[in-house]
Amino acid sequence: MKKFKDLSALDCSRPIFIFIIIGFFNLIAFGGVLVGEVAQATVVPDFYKCEGKVSGQWVYGRAPYACNADSFGEDQTVFTHFGKLLFNDQKTTTDERNRYMQELYSVIRDAARYYLKKRKPQVDGEEMKWWILGIMATASNESYWSHYRIADDGRLKMMRGDYGHGHGLMQVDDRAHFNAVTTGLAWNIIGNITYSMDEFYLNWEKAPSQKCVNGAKDYESRVRSAWSAYNGGPSKLCRWTNPNDKWARNDKNFFNALRSLAWENYVADKNKVASVNVPCLVEQQENCPPPNSELPGETLDPRKLYRYEATPGGFCTFHLQQLSCVENFRDATCLLAVNPSVLFSNEESLEVLKPEVIKGVDLIGLDRHQICVQYEPHLFAVGTKVLLKKSINLRQTPGGGVLAVVPNQTVLEVLDFELRDSIKKDRYYQVQYKNKIGFIFGGDREDSSSWLERSIAIPSEKFFVTPALSYIEVSNTSGINLRKTPQGEWLVSIPYRTKLQVLDSLVLGGNNSLYYLVRYRGYQGYLYSGRFLPTITVEEWTRGL
């Protein structure tokens, strides 16, 4: 019998040597894991930010899978603005499907129509018809018209396909459109349709020049090509002509959908008016007024909100023989300061006033900065520095995707505000944090002080409004006019590079225009110093010293 010491020579060394080699190799492998994790490009994993995943069925409205919608936007925004565009799993499926499909039909139809009309004002009826059909068929094939769903767990979900990379109705792919997904554009059902139509349109326009399409009027081929490229990539315009392509089945299914118009089986009225203001939502995605009523307003009722398309005008309430108006719908809630009995409803359409109806009535254009502070005295004005009392999400839009988390105790400057919900007085503030501009939630009427408080500290982030008693320099090479009042009588021109002390500041108007009260050569007056909306131009006019 060989003893251990006998193995220490040849027999033992070989296995040990092999063991050492294997061990070294494992060390490389595991060491490589750590280095490799640092070195690899970060790409979007399957089911990115998918919480509460649920399955579904391949039927209209509840295609699999779906994940909690609040990963990419606020649930409250969906319930408020898109309440009728949710598929509710907790209701009787057949009735719910019919209702849901009817609502969605009107929305997709109107969105497609508005989009193409905008891109091609001279578009003819035939092309429009096929375009709408193409968009509907795409939504059908991509997601069975599934987007928002209230699942059996009671949570609001959003449809996620293609290993979770496809988001919503039109399956916006996060591998190519990561920003659109994270900013909430794909989460927003109208944003989802619009964003996708941009891509579909490129294919639509390119298709006529392809061999598989017989010119611009060959609409059926054009739709099929546009979808093939939408589904498979820009180089796949003629994929539908190749029955041996790996994804030929997708093209076949699309063609079947195009021919069968299966979604119409659930739609009772193809001409039904959409219950949401589709053109407005295509433009700005959220916080839109209800659709205009087909009947003009003929009498003035203090409980109603009206639309008056003139200047001054906008969104108006009638009270004490006056018609008081704010320029933008997002400030309509503030009209409660003037008329506490005006009612806001997403269910009723908005009456549009004709000039003859308001004859003899005083028309008053209200400045949002005054009327909204009057309505909600604890609202922070534009230019206020605020301290965060807790960490708050910075969102692209008040209800949209999260751009960053702003830590507790950060001091930021308010660039804009929005008040939503006439009962709760939810407030949102636009701020800049780490070069990103977005909205933070500032609480409601009950708890706003637990979210933000006024601060006299200098913000750690860039700020634009120079505080009183500090100095500015004129940065506009043409100089700036000094006026008695913000838009009033001219006093004197202040040249480029003049240094001035700020006595006070004022923000006015729908674009949040900034004015400084200063003294120059014996004159005291206001100089214009740029605006905050739609983009910040303050530094084109003055810079803080």
Place this chain on the structure above:
Amino acid sequence: MKKNIRFGFISGMLFLSLVSVYFFREPLSRHPLQKLFSIPALDPLYFLKQTELQRQVKKSKGEIRLQGFTNGYLPKRELSSSESKQRDLHFSEPSKHSQDDSKLQPVTKEELMALKQCYATQTCNFPQTDPRSYEFALGRAIALGLKNYFEQNKNNLQSLEDLTALAQDFIQSRDGFVQDQALDILAYLPPSAENLESLTQALKDSSDGDLIEKSLAECKRYLNSENGEKVDQFVQHIVESGGHFSSQRIASQIIPFINEKNFQKYQQILARLPKESVAARNLKASMEEYLLLKRGS
């Protein structure tokens, strides 16, 4: 008996090593020691997956050292995590799509052009797990390769011509990542009419708002030059007929592009845009601001 145990032990270790190589082949493919061993990918299935194209390119100048770029996906086990407290969320920052520059590998022009051929052949070593995975991964590989080539050659005067040709070629790609990288190269190169032409042709109908916004910064280099009119046409086209979101964003940022000569043209565009559209509102605001800046308010 002991021999059997030893044999079993060694076999087990060997098996374990092979299994770990397989499961961690992705990060291993980018391991620094890869260069040392000159192994394209520590992927036991690599040689099985090699395509004819890759073999051909290997026969020419050097190997394709882009294997690390071809597998663009993390394993399905990786999901991001988040806290889901309503209104007071603590999400981590969204993943950024960036490659650690120090880990980039040398790339030749021929390799980049060979990669471009992958669109036509559809037979390159990129995943085909769904209809778009191939093109996404290919686009990413090209973008990374282009960046790598740029980093290697930007200080080499003799390569400027090649860089220019590549940028002008790849800006025409339909992949936004590739276009973005090509735009970075164009921004580095001296301004030229040809570069501007390739940029404007490629991006005039782009629906990528970020890319369009970036291209505006590049266009500013051509203002007040003999190419000013080309820039005007590009910007005006996007505002009036461009992608929905592109036109909105550009309309709010065109103050530097408005001047006395083209102001009337912008007025005509404004008249044609839908009145309630965000693009119209933004354009109107930009034009008003331009006038105020000129007059001093």
